[in-house]
Amino acid sequence: MGVKQSVKMAKCVVWDLDDTLWKGTLSSGDEVVVDPRILETVKTLDERGILQSIASKNNHDDAMRKLEEFGLAEYFLHPQINWNSKSSSLTELQAKLNIGLDTFIFIDDQEFERDEVAFVHPDVETIDAADRFLLTDLPRLSPVHVTEDARRRRLMYREGEQRDRSELAFQGPHDEFLRSLDMVLDISPAGGDDLLRLEELTHRTSQLNSTGIHYSYDELEKLIDDPGHDLWVCELTDRYGSYGKVGMALVEKSGDQWTIALLLMSCRTVSKGVGTVLLQFLVKRAAERGARLFARFRRTDRNRQMLLTYQLANFHVVSRDGVDHLFENDLEIVRDYPDHVRVNVDA
Known part of the structure; x- marks a missing residue:
């Protein structure tokens, strides 16, 4: 169950400005103009998440003044407008957005700039600005379904920027700042309205993903009604707004033996100290019901952090076959949830 995705979806398009986003060279004094088709492309990509x-x-x-004049400034996160190399701008964006370089698309009219980025970051797809009007037709930028969380993605990143600024200005220990966020994590059985987002999560999340296996909408729909499986979803909110649906867990149940077939959390939760809460919930639930708790883990080139998460949560390897591991938790240690987040469970 679960299939690999043949086309890796892109998460971020990075635009050059001169003769790419707009026509003309700003620093040369040209009266730059934006083609209405570009305006439509930017808005369409934004609506797709x-x-x-x-x-x-x-x-x-x-x-930035020109982008404001054109009504476009709000669409671009962490714009890198300087005289540095384009590859260094991509490095900076990758760090700020915390997404893989292989999910970036870079578009520029200059072959030299595209080659420079490709040389330093071979995982970044580069596109000639001559093809900029075709962006919305690219499979990597055309998700089959667009969830509500996807439509709000830019807004959620903006809210994240507010949190980051507040943290920098906060005088005191990091734990106190986390408590000041008033975070609430709601954990509940997945419903039909969650399936598009859960499908998206299995495709988009790679660092905090226990197997890297993708699940389709149809597969998830069958699991909801299967008494041999529990499918959990969690949503995180704080005083700045909602992070959206940030995590999911799929548990196979055979008598008193439970196996976590998939556990994932959005990378946006890492710095907020809630990345392990869903796993703690599963440990608590198994211990309360007298079940043995196992977990499958498949090593990928991105999910070492999830391996450490299992190990720190007292999961131990009971079998191994290449990159596939089977863990078990003896449930002798059942930790409380961190005190900086309130956990609501609707079970």
């Missing part, structure tokens, strides 16, 4: 940013060699303040 595709993040967008800028990597441009320009004067920052002048370029």
Whole structure:
């Protein structure tokens, strides 16, 4: 059950400005203009949940004023407008957005700039600006379904920026800042309305993903009604807003033997100290019901952090076959939830 995705979906499009996003060279004094088709492309990608940013060699303040004039500034996260190399701008964006370089698409009219990025970041797909009007037709930028969380993705990143600024300004220990966020994690059985988002999570989440296996909408729909499986979903909110549905767990149940077939959490939860809460919930639930708790783990090139999560949660290897591991938790240690997040369970 679960299938690999043949086309890895892109998560962020990074635009050059001169003769790419707009026509003309700003620093040369040109009266730059934006083609209405570009405006439509930017808005369409945003509605699909595709993040967008800028990597441009320009004067920052002048370029930002133009983006504001065109009504486009709000669509671009962490714009890199400076005189540095385009590859260094991509490095900076990867760190700020915390997504894989292989999920970026970079578009520029200059072959040199595309080659420079491709040389430093071979995982980044580069596109000639001559093809910019075809972006919305690319399979990597055309999700089959667009969830409500996807439509809000840019807004959620903006809320994240507010949190980050508040944290930098906060005077005191990190734990106190986390408590000041008033975080609430709601854990509940998945319903029909959750399935599109859960399908999306299995495709988009790679670092905190226990197997890297993708599940389709139809597969998840069957699991909801299967008494031999529990499918859990969790949503995180705080005083700045909602992070959306950030985690899921699929548990196979055979008598008193439970096996976590898939556990994943959005990378956006890592710095908020809630990445392990869903796993703690499963440990608590198994201990309360006298079940033995196992977990499958498949090593990928991205999910070492999930391996550490299992190990720190007292899971021990009971069998191994290549990259596939089977863990068991003896349930002798059942930890409380962290005190900086309130956990609501609707079971």
